[in-house]
Amino acid sequence: xxxxxxxxxxxxxxxxxxxxxxxxxxxxxxxxxxxxxxxxxxxxxxxxxxxxxxxxxxxxxxxxxxxxxxxxxxxxxxxxxxxxxxxxxxxxxxxxxxxxxxxxxxxxxxxxxxxxxxxxxxxxxxxxxxxxxxxxxxxxxxxxxxxxxxxxxxxxxxxxxxxxxxxxxxxxxxxxxxxxxxxxxxxxxxxxxxxxxxxxxxxxxxxxxxxxxxxxxxxxxxxxxxxxxxxxxxxxxxxxxxxxxxxxxxxxxxxxxxxxxxxxxxxxxxxxxxxxxxxxxxxxxxxxxxxxxxxxxxxxxxxxxxxxxxxxxxxxxxxxxxxxxxxxxxxxxxxxxxxxxxxxxxxxxxxxxxxxxxxxxxxxxxxxxxx
Amino acid sequence: xxxxxxxxxxxxxxxxxxxxxxxxxxxxxxxxxxxxxxxxxxxxxxxxxxxxxxxxxxxxxxxxxxxxxxxxxxxxxxxxxxxxxxxxxxxxxxxxxx
Numbered sequence: 001x002x003x004x005x006x007x008x009x010x011x012x013x014x015x016x017x018x019x020x021x022x023x024x025x026x027x028x029x030x031x032x033x034x035x036x037x038x039x040x041x042x043x044x045x046x047x048x049x050x051x052x053x054x055x056x057x058x059x060x061x062x063x064x065x066x067x068x069x070x071x072x073x074x075x076x077x078x079x080x081x082x083x084x085x086x087x088x089x090x091x092x093x094x095x096x097x098x099x100x101x102x103x104x105x106x107x108x109x110x111x112x113x114x115x116x117x118x119x120x121x122x123x124x125x126x127x128x129x130x131x132x133x134x135x136x137x138x139x140x141x142x143x144x145x146x147x148x149x150x151x152x153x154x155x156x157x158x159x160x161x162x163x164x165x166x167x168x169x170x171x172x173x174x175x176x177x178x179x180x181x182x183x184x185x186x187x188x189x190x191x192x193x194x195x196x197x198x199x200x201x202x203x204x205x206x207x208x209x210x211x212x213x214x215x216x217x218x219x220x221x222x223x224x225x226x227x228x229x230x231x232x233x234x235x236x237x238x239x240x241x242x243x244x245x246x247x248x249x250x251x252x253x254x255x256x257x258x259x260x261x262x263x264x265x266x267x268x269x270x271x272x273x274x275x276x277x278x279x280x281x282x283x284x285x286x287x288x289x290x291x292x293x294x295x296x297x298x299x300x301x302x303x304x305x306x307x308x309x310x311x312x313x314x315x316x317x318x319x320x321x322x323x324x325x326x327x328x329x330x331x332x333x334x335x336x337x338x339x340x341x342x343x344x345x346x347x348x349x350x351x352x353x354x355x356x357x358x359x360x361x362x363x364x365x366x367x368x369x370x371x
Numbered sequence: 372x373x374x375x376x377x378x379x380x381x382x383x384x385x386x387x388x389x390x391x392x393x394x395x396x397x398x399x400x401x402x403x404x405x406x407x408x409x410x411x412x413x414x415x416x417x418x419x420x421x422x423x424x425x426x427x428x429x430x431x432x433x434x435x436x437x438x439x440x441x442x443x444x445x446x447x448x449x450x451x452x453x454x455x456x457x458x459x460x461x462x463x464x465x466x467x468x469x
Binding site: 034035036057058059060061062063076079080082 | 378380381383384413414416417418419422423428430431464465467
């Protein structure tokens with residue numbers, strides 16, 4: 001019988017939640033890396049027992065942990081993230097030049113084909129890769145070296161590279177997104193990059209339709225349709241049908257088009273999920289009611305999913321890496337909140353229940369479907 | 372042997388409890404002690420001082436013999452009681468809540 005393993009990164013450690021395919025009864029692990037911020041952990045698609053975790057602390061900096069046994073034991077591997085060459089400057093919040101400074105790893109994306117290869121999206125924004133299981137890291141300097149690099153600015157959470165989307169049909173192509181520079185694509189394995197932000201409009205920046213400067217929160221793709229991308233931007237839910245060359249808004253009837261997460265159903269490439277959040281300043285669900293929105297039409301037409309979710313006095317946020325799906329039939333949807341709850345739906349969002357209610361603030365959720 | 376006391380998180384990371392002892396070749400300084408510590412416990416590299424610049428991380432301090440050594444030059448000899456092994460070299464994380 002299949003099993004599900006949910007990897008949860010929090011402000012104070014990581015947790016592994018496991019269940020069988022029914023997804024009704026869950027085992028919650030003891031905290032891993034207790035007291036440390038775990039921005040993200042994720043398993044290799046080709047070796048699910050190979051996990052990588054980003055462990056960081058304001059005191060002791062960045063560590064990368066690796067497990068070869070599905071999270072039972074861990075080994076600290078390489079943590080030297082050195083920008084290639086002279087780092088130069090990007091723009092600070094006030095528009096003045098600011099030197100590129102490594103702060104932390106936001107997202108780890110294991111290769112689709114090699115368990116020893118893993119990509120790391122870091123703050124200040126850059127993309128690194130390890131080909132030796134995390135022992136050493138090399139930067140894809142062509143991204144940060146793009147002509148627009150000196151104009152990039154941080155979002156409120158820092159200038160983070162938070163989304164790494166690998167194209168399963170073309171190993172030379174990948175997509176990344178940076179707050180608040182926008183989305184970029186490489187077609188040559190990471191050597192060169194170009195912004196793919198045409199169609200994004202951000203009224204709060206000096207040039208609302210600029211080539212870069214958009215606060216992209218998250219990008220999602222269904223593996224069977226790598227040319228179709230979905231984006232949750234600071235404002236607006238967007239869709240591209242040409243691998244990012246152009247985008248159109250699909251916010252439709254959402255109560256607010258602000259949010260952080262976006263994901264795609266495992267078996268229905270036109271079924272997508274978002275969790276609208278009230279902004280610009282509150283960053284919690286509208287009216288204190290936690291609602292997931294599902295579109296079965298690839299956007300524009302959205303239905304409200306509330307069964308099992310709190311519909312009063314709920315003032316949590318759901319951060320950009322904190323939603324994931326399993327590949328069981330029917331598809332399971334998972335998300336974690338800054339209030340420490342991890343919610344799961346074993347029926348594609350129709351009903352929800354908390355797996356656990358009182359973890360530290362959740363930073364990331366990933367799901368592995370195991371044989 | 373130089374006695375070193377690590378903060379709790381780094382003890383966990385290095386899989387040690389209590390003090391650790393490191394052998395230093397030549398003059399016992401902050402740099403030589405940290406070099407020896409990182410050689411024996413490679414997982415500590417980058418957690419106390421920067422990989423490249425070797426600068427102490429901002430929220431880490433060094434104490435020994437009731438003195439704050441954080442701003443001493445890295446190649447200055449440590450106090451005699453630390454060199455003699457009668458007092459430990461303390462690596463301290465700044466106290467902060469949250």
